[in-house]
Amino acid sequence: MKRKYIQLISAVLYNCHITGFVTGKIYKGRTKGICVPGLNCYSCPGAVGACPLGSLQNALTVSAYRVCLYILGTLLLFGILFGRLICGFLCPFGLIQELLYLIPLPKIQKSKVTAALSCLKYAVLLFTVIAIPLVRFIPAFCKYICPAGTLEAGLPLVIADEVLRSRIGWLFSWKVFVLVVFVLISMICFRAFCRFICPLGALYSLLNPVSFFGITVDRERCTGCNACIDVCKMDTCAVGDRECIQCGECIHACPECAIRYKTTRGKDKWEKEN
Amino acid sequence: MTESVRKNFIRCIILAAAVIMIIAGLTGGAFRDVFTRAVMICMECIGIG
Numbered sequence: 001m002k003r004k005y006i007q008l009i010s011a012v013l014y015n016c017h018i019t020g021f022v023t024g025k026i027y028k029g030r031t032k033g034i035c036v037p038g039l040n041c042y043s044c045p046g047a048v049g050a051c052p053l054g055s056l057q058n059a060l061t062v063s064a065y066r067v068c069l070y071i072l073g074t075l076l077l078f079g080i081l082f083g084r085l086i087c088g089f090l091c092p093f094g095l096i097q098e099l100l101y102l103i104p105l106p107k108i109q110k111s112k113v114t115a116a117l118s119c120l121k122y123a124v125l126l127f128t129v130i131a132i133p134l135v136r137f138i139p140a141f142c143k144y145i146c147p148a149g150t151l152e153a154g155l156p157l158v159i160a161d162e163v164l165r166s167r168i169g170w171l172f173s174w175k176v177f178v179l180v181v182f183v184l185i186s187m188i189c190f191r192a193f194c195r196f197i198c199p200l201g202a203l204y205s206l207l208n209p210v211s212f213f214g215i216t217v218d219r220e221r222c223t224g225c226n227a228c229i230d231v232c233k234m235d236t237c238a239v240g241d242r243e244c245i246q247c248g249e250c251i252h253a254c255p256e257c258a259i260r261y262k263t264t265r266g267k268d269k270w271e272k273e274n
Numbered sequence: 275m276t277e278s279v280r281k282n283f284i285r286c287i288i289l290a291a292a293v294i295m296i297i298a299g300l301t302g303g304a305f306r307d308v309f310t311r312a313v314m315i316c317m318e319c320i321g322i323g
Contacts, residue, residue: 026315033309042312043319050312054319058311067307070299076292080285142319149319157320164315167322175321210284 003089003247004098010038011092013048015152020045024160035071037078038091039200041146043153045160052078053146053200057129057139079204083211087194087201088245093148094194100186108189110235117196118235118243125199141199143171147179190233194245205242213262214246215239221258228254 014036017027027048036049043054052075059067078086087094101107108114124141132140142149154175158165185192194201208214217228217239228239228250235243239250239259251259299305317323 026313028313030309032312033305035308041316041319043316050308051319054316055308055311058316059307064304064307066299066302067304068299069295069302070304070308073292073295073297073299076288076295080288080292139316139318142316143321146319149316150321153316154320154322157315164320164322169322171323172321207288210281210288212285212289 006089007095010090011095014038014040014092015044015046017046017048021156024157035074037086039093039148039198041149041153043149043157045156053129054139054142057133057142060130060133061137061139075203079207079211081212083208083214083246084201084204084244085211085214085246086204088247094191097186097191097193100183101190103187105187110233114195115235120196121198121202124197125202129199144174145178145197147182147193150175150179195235208242208244209240215244215248215259216262218258221256223256225255228259
């Protein structure tokens with residue numbers, strides 16, 4: 001199945017409370033206690049699950065360490081099972097950025113500058129998701145940065161709810177500005193938010209090289225031609241490294257057919273041939 | 275210890291840690307707390323509060 005369909009299906013599944021978009025009321029069912037793997041604001045009128053980053057920050061602001069255990073355990077579980085496969089297949093905001101990148105405009109190619117910028121997301125994770133919520137009791141990432149929250153929750157709720165509309169101020173203007181900046185950058189730079197800012201991607205990236213599922217390379221077949229790295233639009237240095245979102249574009253680019261998903265039948269084929 | 279054995283060992287340790295953390299959190303009522311927070315509009319998330 002094509003990756004775009006999986007991304008679309010996951011986005012719909014995360015936000016299948018469709019009536020919420022009309023009424024401006026968020027979902028209040030039991031599934032709201034379960035964190036979804038991708039970045040999806042739980043205040044989105046359609047959301048049927050909790051955002052792991054929002055939940056983690058709120059738990060840290062009130063020092064609810066058992067809640068932190070539950071959320072960190074969930075993130076570890078997602079990360080060790082799938083790594084950044086989640087970014088490539090199960091993140092609605094990643095899909096939105098990829099669709100924006102389809103707009104025919106001059107594109108910024110990956111370079112040493114973008115590779116250096118990709119380290120920024122670890123600082124965002126450390127300061128806005130962990131340190132500031134712990135020290136200043138503010139969910140800083142959600143409050144000042146998260147463009148997914150503005151797009152999926154802020155705008156729909158403000159449009160649908162007159163009371164909320166009457167309360168908007170400088171913070172809302174700032175968040176809309178951040179969203180507009182990321183929308184514009186995403187048109188010319190592939191998944192800019194994921195590569196440079198996303199703390200969820202930063203967390204999963206740490207587990208990406210050891211995750212159970214994902215992409216792997218047959219070292220005996222690999223000739224080191226780097227066709228995989230050349231075709232990749234992320235800041236990868238090797239297939240399956242921290243920046244790899246396991247999208248699988250390199251599988252088709254490899255002239256030696258040395259790249260495959262760990263769970264496909266390719267392994268059997270290799271074993272028979274060798 | 276080969277590379278793949280070492281990786282599998284790390285995977286299993288992390289997987290076990292994740293499961294233990296989830297269980298520890300759930301027994302402490304974490305599900306209810308996450309649920310309680312998630313069913314309210316997050317004013318910070320939407321840029322109001």
